[in-house]
Amino acid sequence: MTSATTAVRVRGVAKSFGGTRILDNIDVEIAAGTVHALVGENGAGKSSLGKIIGGYYTPDEGQVEILGRAVARFSPRDALQLGVAMIHQELQLAPELSVVQNVFLGRESARAGILVKGDMARFEALEKTCDFGISPLARVATLRIAERQKVEIMRAIARDAQVIIMDEPTSSLTEDEADRLHEVVKRLKSQGKTIIYVSHFLDHILANCDNVTIMRDGRVVRTSPIAGETKKSLVDSMLGQEAEILYPALPAAPAGDVRPVAELRNVSTDAGLSDISLSVRPGEIVGLIGLVGSGRTEVARAMFGADRITGGEYLIEGRRSEQRLSVRRAIASGVALVPEDRRKQGLVLTQPTRFNVSLGTLGAISRFGILGTSAEVRRTREMIKHFGIVPAAVDGRVARYSGGNQQKVLLSKWAVAKPRLLILDEPSRGVDVGARRRIHDFIVDMARQGVGVLLISSEIEEVINLSHRCYLLSDGRIFAEEPASSLTVESALHRVFLEQNSHRNRQEGAAP
Numbered sequence: 305m306t307s308a309t310t311a312v313r314v315r316g317v318a319k320s321f322g323g324t325r326i327l328d329n330i331d332v333e334i335a336a337g338t339v340h341a342l343v344g345e346n347g348a349g350k351s352s353l354g355k356i357i358g359g360y361y362t363p364d365e366g367q368v369e370i371l372g373r374a375v376a377r378f379s380p381r382d383a384l385q386l387g388v389a390m391i392h393q394e395l396q397l398a399p400e401l402s403v404v405q406n407v408f409l410g411r412e413s414a415r416a417g418i419l420v421k422g423d424m425a426r427f428e429a430l431e432k433t434c435d436f437g438i439s440p441l442a443r444v445a446t447l448r449i450a451e452r453q454k455v456e457i458m459r460a461i462a463r464d465a466q467v468i469i470m471d472e473p474t475s476s477l478t479e480d481e482a483d484r485l486h487e488v489v490k491r492l493k494s495q496g497k498t499i500i501y502v503s504h505f506l507d508h509i510l511a512n513c514d515n516v517t518i519m520r521d522g523r524v525v526r527t528s529p530i531a532g533e534t535k536k537s538l539v540d541s542m543l544g545q546e547a548e549i550l551y552p553a554l555p556a557a558p559a560g561d562v563r564p565v566a567e568l569r570n571v572s573t574d575a576g577l578s579d580i581s582l583s584v585r586p587g588e589i590v591g592l593i594g595l596v597g598s599g600r601t602e603v604a605r606a607m608f609g610a611d612r613i614t615g616g617e618y619l620i621e622g623r624r625s626e627q628r629l630s631v632r633r634a635i636a637s638g639v640a641l642v643p644e645d646r647r648k649q650g651l652v653l654t655q656p657t658r659f660n661v662s663l664g665t666l667g668a669i670s671r672f673g674i675l676g677t678s679a680e681v682r683r684t685r686e687m688i689k690h691f692g693i694v695p696a697a698v699d700g701r702v703a704r705y706s707g708g709n710q711q712k713v714l715l716s717k718w719a720v721a722k723p724r725l726l727i728l729d730e731p732s733r734g735v736d737v738g739a740r741r742r743i744h745d746f747i748v749d750m751a752r753q754g755v756g757v758l759l760i761s762s763e764i765e766e767v768i769n770l771s772h773r774c775y776l777l778s779d780g781r782i783f784a785e786e787p788a789s790s791l792t793v794e795s796a797l798h799r800v801f802l803e804q805n806s807h808r809n810r811q812e813g814a815a816p
């Protein structure tokens with residue numbers, strides 16, 4: 305790379321945790337004013353390298369140079385002073401504070417979340433740049449994960465950083481929102497800023513980055529201009545072998561008259577769903593397609609007993625529950641949910657891998673009230689092997705696992721439990737191509753064993769290829785049902801956009 309100035313230079317950097325070398329002899333040069341991608345499998349070391357550049361981890365060996373200045377031990381605060389900000393993969397916001405407080409948190413003007421005059425105006429200016437449409441006064445705890453991700457992005461921009469590390473910035477955004485983020489990235493670049501962009505979405509990388517560094521097992525495979533790369537060349541280098549990106553074959557769909565494992569009849573909820581009717585039969589994979597905010601996650605929550613059903617009927621195995629459905633009762637009836645926000649809802653981060661894997665089945669494994677430790681260990685070993693969980697330690701500390709490996713642990717929990725209805729909300733978010741394929745195989749395998757699967761994903765391609773049947777949602781309602789084979793990504797996207805627009809127009813027409 306022959307750019308006039310180098311924004312970040314990493315030389316001979318190594319880092320170990322507990323005797324395991326997670327970064328080894330890393331050399332990377334990032335030219336100022338470019339968008340530089342980091343790609344690699346789960347656990348390759350992308351986030352760790354980002355944290356070294358952002359001052360969160362201190363290298364054991366080697367040097368880091370930021371905007372021409374060599375830095376040795378430096379904290380995130382020092383990094384910020386030097387002009388480096390990091391947007392973390394696992395979001396780090398203060399949930400009890402408002403959006404605007406979070407955006408300016410840690411800056412001189414807003415110590416401890418106290419706003420000063422001008423912050424509101426500054427927020428509005430920022431919102432003009434980003435066009436994310438987030439209300440400044442909303443409490444972050446009430447925001448959906450996609451919105452929280454946007455708040456993190458705004459915060460990094462608000463800090464006026466010269467170098468912004470974005471770790472999986474689009475992992476919970478829709479294509480539309482991702483496009484908008486990429487516009488922001490372009491604008492930042494045109495202002496001379498440098499973006500380090502970590503992602504598993506290779507299409508996004510090919511379309512928006514200038515250069516790419518491919519990592520594998522804590523080392524740099526190569527750094528090259530994106531112009532010479534293809535999806536296949538990236539994947540092959542990430543895996544160190546030739547790979548094919550395909551979806552597994554689905555088992556045959558169950559007959560239409562088989563009794564559903566779960567059925568919603570004209571259901572409304574206090575979370576904004578109205579008149580939802582859908583069914584999932586044993587062995588069937590049913591997809592939900594809709595934009596963010598269309599109610600996909602709310603359907604999952606209602607079926608898991610997390611949101612209150614205010615009208616209509618919910619039948620599990622043909623039975624209507626007598627009492628109000630709670631999460632506990634849903635689980636007891638065989639309903640499982642892999643939530644989109646794994647850190648908050650899915651994992652017990654203070655506990656080791658084996659605890660998390662057996663969480664869904666404590667009843668099955670424990671006898672006489674004592675955990676059957678050997679059974680637990682055996683199952684955990686199986687799952688580690690099955691999903692390729694790294695580190696492959698039964699007693700591994702889940703809190704420190706890379707994002708993709710946490711997701712695998714979460715899935716293991718339900719693979720062991722074998723529910724009747726498995727609801728998956730963004731199951732392959734943030735996982736690499738290899739793990740993604742394993743997760744797809746897992747979904748198909750569950751269906752083959754007779755589990756009914758409800759699949760939610762922002763990636764329409766994934767839903768269409770892995771489902772038998774799909775429901776299309778917009779504004780909390782289902783407006784169409786189709787066999788997956790009759791849909792294409794373009795046709796489905798077109799229809800959800802069209803529906804959303806016509807809904808908005810109807811609403812505007814109805815307003816006084």
Ligand SMILES: Nc1ncnc2c1ncn2[C@@H]1O[C@H](COP(=O)(O)OP(=O)(O)OP(=O)(O)O)[C@@H](O)[C@H]1O
Pocket residue numbers: 321326344345346347348349350351352353393694695704705706707708709734735736
């Ligand atoms: N603080 C830590 N303590 C112990 N191990 C760590 C720590 N941080 C990272 N690791 C380990 O370093 C390795 C690289 O993790 P890292 O998070 O950098 O991967 P990644 O490439 O970002 O993966 P993903 O795509 O899943 O996010 C993993 O094996 C992880 O468990």
Ligand SMILES: [Mg+2]
Pocket residue numbers: 350351352393471706707
């Ligand atoms: Mg990571």
